[in-house]
Amino acid sequence: MTANIASPHGNQPGTDVLVIGAGLSGLMAAVHAVQAGARVRLIAEGWGQQLIAPGWISVCDRADDDVIAEVRGYAALHPDHPYAKAGDDAMVHGLEAFQAITAAIGLSYDRRRRDGHNMRLITMLGAIQRVMMAPRGIANSDWTDVTESILLVGLRGWRDFYPELAAGNLRSQGIEARAIRIDLPEPPGPWDRWPTDLARLFDSSAFRAAIIKQVQPHIRGVEKVGFPAVLGLDHHTEALTNLSEQIERLVFEIPTLPPSLPGLRLSNRLRRWLLRRGVRVQIGHPVTRGLVEGDRCVGVEVQALGHVTPFYADHVILATGGLYSGGIQTSETGRVWEPIFDLPTAGPDVPGREGWYYDRLLKERGHPIHRQAGLRVDHDLRPLNAAGEPALANVYATGHMLAGFNPLTDGCAEGIALATAYKAVHTALELDDKNHRGATDTGL
Amino acid sequence: MTPTAVDVLVVGGGATGAAAAYDLARRGVRVLLVEQSDLSTGTSGRYHGLLHSGGRYAVGDPGTAAECITENRILRHIAPFAIEDTGGLFVATPDDPADHPARWVDACRAAGIDIDALTPAQARAQEPALTPHITAAYRVPDAACDSFDLVHGFVEAMRALCAHSTLCGDLLAYHRVIRLVTNDNSVVGAEVENVRTGDRQVIHAACVLNAAGPWAGMVAGLSGITVKVKLDRGTMVAMNTRWVNTIINRLRPADDGDIIVPVGTVAVLGTTSVTTNRPGDHHVENWEVSKILGEADAVIPGIRQGRALRAWAGVRPLYEPPDIDHGDTSGHGVQRRFAVIDHRVRDQLGGLVTVVGGKLTTCRLMAEEAVNVVCDQLGVDTPCTTAAEPLPLPAFRQQYHRLDHRLRKLEHGQLPGQLICECELVTRPQIEAAIAGYGDHPVALDDLRRDLRLGMGPCQSGFCSVRAAGILHEVKEHSNLKVTRALKDFVDERFRGVKPLLWGHQLRQLYLDELIYRRTLGLDRLIAPTPEERLDS
Known part of the structure; x- marks a missing residue:
């Protein structure tokens, strides 16, 4: 192991792009880098927010008509917003590349609306969320052009889905909906079922057959049939197609409490895709420190198996997430910071944390902390130091860790993740958009 | 009737x-x-859980100190079910007045409080989390009391x-x-x-x-x-684990952030003293939390980086005879x-x-x-006999009021049914029974919280609130709008207790909760804010 000390790169294979973080932006950054022919390593402490998020792709939820046009208009007026930093092209190409890669790995993400408007999707409480793109099962819930009734199917004895309440709230909004409960063919065990347990059951065609038999008598006058989003894990697409065909109605999924099956399916398949292309994927290993020489990051230290190991790379994509994932830390004294490179954030460094939160959790437009607790970056997505200059020449930040938007209220978290992942990799590798194969060639 | x-x-x-x-x-x-x-x-319910030995009042208020030690012994005798005999320690740090311990020892002896001097090493052997910089330590007969x-x-x-x-x-x-x-x-x-x-x-x-x-x-x-009642608000903070098994008092003149009380599965840090003019003033300010954590950290290094679950405030009703003017605005002096x-x-x-x-x-x-x-x-001349005879064991003790009881039941398969609140181990049959207990009266989710501790654990109702709302809708047949409004009210109520504690892990927890309510459920899209709520900041 002395070779490691003698040479910065030691006996590790060379790494062109090191991605830190396995959320949506980290995984997609690794995909873009692979597609550009780079040697890629991905290190993450854990999976990202896709495991707690509903699973759809919010690009600009508040847009009343053309979503992309709304984003372009907004970015033009707000130069500090991550969409403006990433640029219009990165947003469009990032979305297209995501749609292409997910189709290639067998998980279709649909837009459904030909006019570029947001879909109107149904939540487990019966609210309507306007979203541009979603996994096919969730996108199928779009009720924009629904003329008949919607049927919601609950699973008797399962604690995480209450179809009667959802149907009641839908009817209160003028949407024709009703609810039924069906029995699970499997006898109940001593413990509650998690979404993942149910998803594995739905992977089995015999299990699905028993479900279908119970739903069929209720479909008269029904246009769509909704289930909690547990329709399969490894064989989700097959399960969705099979249910739709046998019930003879469009079947949709409704996101439930975490863990999120749509997020888990995506994580599993993207990881497998990366591994097959020789990407070294290390999940469960926290990066503790950046190794900096002059104005460049030459590598990072990783804590694993009881010791600290350095990993070296030419470019670093910092995709460690925001307040939830640990990419941005907060302290009781009011400090807000990025821990790996000790980068400053846009704030709010307020003694005593005054003004971080309003008095009500569901305050309209959200709490100030979310918009400010993130990194400020230049137009290459390089984090800025306290003086407002790029802190490091070869470190690029993406996704939730960027300042200037509220991921919980602004309805653009996934759009920003995809746009900035695309932009960061293309800037780092100095790729010309036209030469990049990512948007079209996603072959397995 | x-x-x-x-x-x-x-x-x-x-x-x-x-x-x-x-x-x-x-x-x-x-x-x-x-x-x-x-x-x-x-x-009484917004209390830190410390059954005083009287040591805390020995120097400043000898009368109360003497009453405390007498009543401490009586309550241990008549209500043992409510008391955990943790014992207590008074510890001094180098920051505390050096002449205070000697005065305190004399005052305790005068009040009849049994104290044992410990060496710093003995104190740390009993409570290893204590700072190594102890200058004095004494054991006192404090206890934890569930009010x-x-x-x-x-x-x-x-x-x-x-x-x-x-x-x-x-x-x-x-x-x-x-x-x-x-x-x-x-x-x-x-x-x-x-x-x-x-x-x-x-x-x-x-x-x-x-x-x-x-x-x-x-x-x-x-x-x-x-x-004339002097209303004095005190804030307490519950940490998510029992940092100590003994009550820790700071050996100095009474001040903010002097006590650490192990209660059930948590440790309660207290308290502050702020004059208020409202009996129901239960708000908590960030500086109070910082002050309490900072003081606790001087005695138990590292506790400031621990996870705080919830902060709350109670109002002490201090009595001031009309003819006395203390001139001291802090409640600690009264x-x-x-x-x-x-x-x-x-x-x-x-x-x-x-x-x-x-x-x-x-x-x-x-x-x-x-x-x-x-x-x-x-004109009744029957004497008081409450000090002599123990209280009967209350029936509610069999109803798993405490987490350890629930856990024991769960592990032995005696809590059947869906686990709705995983933090506090509340099951669906328990919720249904509690709802039934209200008969024809309306039921709020906060009623279920008080009855069952629903939503009082580390996740602060992120997962259980929507489940309980769904059950309420099914069982009670409240309308969907009423149940959705109840869910929103519950979310707001729970947030009040964690808002002063939002940093680090607890901030991440609230991020998850907020994500569930806003994105996965769309709760804010179903319930429009009231005009007053729009104005609040």
Whole structure:
């Protein structure tokens, strides 16, 4: 192991792009880098927010008509917003590349609306969320052009889905909906079922057959049939197609409490895709420190198996997430910071944390902390130091860790993740958009 | 059926009122206890859980110190089910006044408090989390006390006594006293209002005992007389684990952030002292949390980086005789001695006695002295016997009020049904039973929280609230809009307790909760904010 000390790169294979973080932006950054022919390593402490998020792709939820046009208009007026930093092209190409890669790995993400408007999707409480793109099962819930009734199917004895309440709230909004409960063919065990347990059951065609038999008598006058989003894990697409065909109605999924099956399916398949292309994927290993020489990051230290190991790379994509994932830390004294490179954030460094939160959790437009607790970056997505200059020449930040938007209220978290992942990799590798194969060639 | 005529109407279902009602029942007096909310929801329920040895008051308030140690021994004897004998330590750090320990030792001896001097090494052997920089340490007979258990113990004991006799001892919860009925310079009863239905009724009583704590001034004021209660708000912070197994007191003159109390599965840090003018002022300011954590960190290094679950505040009703002006604005300086005011003597108004001030530790003594005055007015000469005989073990102890009980049941397969609140181990059958217990009355999710501890664990209702709302909709057949509104109200109520603690892990937890409510559920899209809510910041 002395070779490691003698040479910065030691006996590790060379790494062109090191991605830190396995959320949506980290995984997609690794995909873009692979597609550009780079040697890629991905290190993450854990999976990202896709495991707690509903699973759809919010690009600009508040847009009343053309979503992309709304984003372009907004970015033009707000130069500090991550969409403006990433640029219009990165947003469009990032979305297209995501749609292409997910189709290639067998998980279709649909837009459904030909006019570029947001879909109107149904939540487990019966609210309507306007979203541009979603996994096919969730996108199928779009009720924009629904003329008949919607049927919601609950699973008797399962604690995480209450179809009667959802149907009641839908009817209160003028949407024709009703609810039924069906029995699970499997006898109940001593413990509650998690979404993942149910998803594995739905992977089995015999299990699905028993479900279908119970739903069929209720479909008269029904246009769509909704289930909690547990329709399969490894064989989700097959399960969705099979249910739709046998019930003879469009079947949709409704996101439930975490863990999120749509997020888990995506994580599993993207990881497998990366591994097959020789990407070294290390999940469960926290990066503790950046190794900096002059104005460049030459590598990072990783804590694993009881010791600290350095990993070296030419470019670093910092995709460690925001307040939830640990990419941005907060302290009781009011400090807000990025821990790996000790980068400053846009704030709010307020003694005593005054003004971080309003008095009500569901305050309209959200709490100030979310918009400010993130990194400020230049137009290459390089984090800025306290003086407002790029802190490091070869470190690029993406996704939730960027300042200037509220991921919980602004309805653009996934759009920003995809746009900035695309932009960061293309800037780092100095790729010309036209030469990049990512948007079209996603072959397995 | 609520009786409309009793001997004594006790106002206030906190520790003092409950102990007084029990005391009266033991003396054969017909009593009714009226409480504006639920039992122990005022100061008694917003308490840190420290059964004082008296050490904390030995130097500044020797009278209270002596009362504390006496009552400490009595409560251990009569209510062992409510007490965990953790023992206590007083520890001094280099930042504390060097001359204080010697004075404190003398004062403890004078008050009759048993103290043992420990070396710093002995103290750290007992509590390894303590700072290595201890300059002095003493062991005292402090204990942890569950005020909820204690108050219920008094009330159940009162009911048990009355079940075997013609006494009518009962509790009237969710009823507020809105008028004192007077007749010829004497209070002869009170008009009470059901806070849920608005129904009113008059209850005739030969005497009214005002044990309303922070509201005592308002209750006395209904008869036009003045009782000056100094309202002093104190904040407490619950950490998510038991950092210590012994109560830790700072050995210095009483100040903010002096105590650390292991209670159940958590450690409670307390307290601050801020003058307020509202009996229901339960807000917590960030500086109070920082102050408490900073002080605790001086004694237990690293606790400041621990995970704080919830912060809450209680209002101490400190009594100031009208003729004394302390000039000290901090509540720490006001004596904690209680007062029993015989309004027949002080205000020439018969039939009304007020008890105010004091400590939870001295609640039985306060009740005894107040009841003595009441009995004097009634012409009853039966002596107080509450110190002698242990309270019967309350029935609610079998209802898994405590997390460890629930866990034991769960591990032995005795908590069947879906686990709805995973933090506090609340099952669907328990929720259904609690809902059924309200009969035709409406049920709020916060009622279920108080009954079952739903949503009080680390996730602060992120997962269980929507499940409980779904069950409420199914079982109770409340409309979908009503249930959705109840869910939103519950979310807001839970947020109040964690808002001062949002950094690090707890901020991440609230991020998850907010993500569930806003994105996965779309709760904010279903319930429009009220005009007042729009204005609030």
